[in-house]
Amino acid sequence: MDYEIKLDIFKGPLDLLLHLIESNEIDIYNIPIALITEKYLEYIHTLQLLNLEGVGEFIVMAATLMQIKAKMLLPQLANNEDGEFLIEEDDPRWELAQKLIEYKRIKEATELLKQCEAKQAQIYLRSSGDFADLKIGAPGDPLKDLSLADLMKAFQAVLESQEKPELDAVPKQVVSLQQRMAEIMELVTQEKHLFFCKVFSMLQTKIDLITCFLAILELIKLKKILAYQDSIFGEIMLTLIEEEVTVV
Amino acid sequence: MNLITARAIVEALIFASSEPLTIKTIAEITELDVRTAIQIVAELVDEYRHQQRGIQLLEVAGGYQFGTLPECAPYLEKMQKVPRSSGLSAAAIETLAIIAYKQPITKAEIEAMRGVSVESSIANLVDKNLITEVGRKDTPGRPILYGTTKQFLKHFGLNNLTELPQVMDWEKQGKLNFEEIAEVKNDV
Numbered sequence: 001m002d003y004e005i006k007l008d009i010f011k012g013p014l015d016l017l018l019h020l021i022e023s024n025e026i027d028i029y030n031i032p033i034a035l036i037t038e039k040y041l042e043y044i045h046t047l048q049l050l051n052l053e054g055v056g057e058f059i060v061m062a063a064t065l066m067q068i069k070a071k072m073l074l075p076q077l078a079n080n081e082d083g084e085f086l087i088e089e090d091d092p093r094w095e096l097a098q099k100l101i102e103y104k105r106i107k108e109a110t111e112l113l114k115q116c117e118a119k120q121a122q123i124y125l126r127s128s129g130d131f132a133d134l135k136i137g138a139p140g141d142p143l144k145d146l147s148l149a150d151l152m153k154a155f156q157a158v159l160e161s162q163e164k165p166e167l168d169a170v171p172k173q174v175v176s177l178q179q180r181m182a183e184i185m186e187l188v189t190q191e192k193h194l195f196f197c198k199v200f201s202m203l204q205t206k207i208d209l210i211t212c213f214l215a216i217l218e219l220i221k222l223k224k225i226l227a228y229q230d231s232i233f234g235e236i237m238l239t240l241i242e243e244e245v246t247v248v
Numbered sequence: 249m250n251l252i253t254a255r256a257i258v259e260a261l262i263f264a265s266s267e268p269l270t271i272k273t274i275a276e277i278t279e280l281d282v283r284t285a286i287q288i289v290a291e292l293v294d295e296y297r298h299q300q301r302g303i304q305l306l307e308v309a310g311g312y313q314f315g316t317l318p319e320c321a322p323y324l325e326k327m328q329k330v331p332r333s334s335g336l337s338a339a340a341i342e343t344l345a346i347i348a349y350k351q352p353i354t355k356a357e358i359e360a361m362r363g364v365s366v367e368s369s370i371a372n373l374v375d376k377n378l379i380t381e382v383g384r385k386d387t388p389g390r391p392i393l394y395g396t397t398k399q400f401l402k403h404f405g406l407n408n409l410t411e412l413p414q415v416m417d418w419e420k421q422g423k424l425n426f427e428e429i430a431e432v433k434n435d436v
Contacts, residue, residue, distance in 0.1 A: 011339050011342055011364065012363045099363075103363070105415050106345055106362070112412075114341060116404040116406065117404055123306070123318055125306075125402065126263065126266075126313055
């Protein structure tokens with residue numbers, strides 16, 4: 001028997017077990033555990049000889065098989081909580097049989113899905129190619145749509161450049177995120193293309209700077225504004241996203 | 249807009265969209281009522297079918313999208329030089345099948361059914377955007393529940409989950425019904 005080919009075929013212990021059951025024409029509800037365990041162990045032995053990964057999962061199943069065999073040998077009695085003996089009616093093989101039947105269905109479902117996939121692979125959907133120019137940002141401009149990391153870096157630069165001596169008594173003027181977002185929207189609407197660092201220029205405290213940065217991130221997330229660069233390492237610009245351009 | 253131009257507009261919209269376009273979106277953009285939109289799309293589908301084009305209008309993942317005819321596939325493959333393959337291993341498809349039919353489902357539940365670890369298959373499927381996190385199960389540890397995505401429907405040429413091929417006497421085990429899942433998907 002060529003085991004190497006079998007290794008490719010079986011996707012797990014249940015798969016192997018199902019194969020053994022089917023090839024030996026065994027009734028799934030009445031599995032001769034001794035016979036199956038023997039065949040099963042024979043297979044694992046080869047796996048171990050080949051020193052393959054994933055043997056563990058197969059061994060767990062072997063242990064389960066032996067446990068079932070042991071249960072079947074013992075009188076079918078079980079202890080309940082009060083220490084009384086109850087007669088257990090369940091066949092210890094029942095659970096395994098259920099699992100195998102379920103697995104058989106999974107195999108069937110897998111086959112059906114594969115057929116769907118093969119059928120669909122014959123059809124090339126229009127989505128495989130986009131109209132780049134229908135998207136926000138010019139086509140083929142990798143600098144548009146900056147990543148969060150780029151923005152963080154720019155913000156770091158702003159923080160460093162604006163390190164000003166803190167005043168003795170700073171008037172507590174807390175500007176909310178919403179207010180800041182509205183302000184930025186106004187600025188961007190006015191200026192069309194706004195320098196990222198300019199937004200921060202009139203802010204004094206760290207908390208204001210952070211709120212402002214969060215406001216920018218939020219606006220980008222909401223797709224209200226777009227952050228972009230004209231050249232590598234260039235100034236980051238903010239611009240308004242026109243609603244009409246947005247592709248649905 | 250009269251009916252001829254409306255049809256042209258709908259055709260253009262579906263052509264230019266990178267995602268399957270739903271009747272709802274078409275109706276919203278064109279300001280047509282839903283019934284007219286359905287009618288126009290149906291006409292377009294028929295038109296493409298009868299004119300023996302290399303392109304067909306397909307209903308996929310709850311929307312409409314242009315696709316090529318299956319008969320053209322060999323030539324398209326020749327054009328792109330490499331045959332198409334999903335790159336999914338047999339094990340990954342098996343995991344995907346379980347998720348598709350039993351969703352929403354946790355990793356542990358899949359592992360119990362397959363009898364093997366499914367860690368890497370799940371990572372692979374998430375990576376390919378065929379499955380996604382759809383919530384958390386209300387059990388200790390709040391494990392992640394997985395479900396299929398729109399991309400899954402597209403990949404397998406299904407319009408919705410009810411179109412999954414029937415598996416013989418596989419009961420639905422009191423899971424979410426398919427319509428609810430479809431709704432969850434649309435929100436994602």
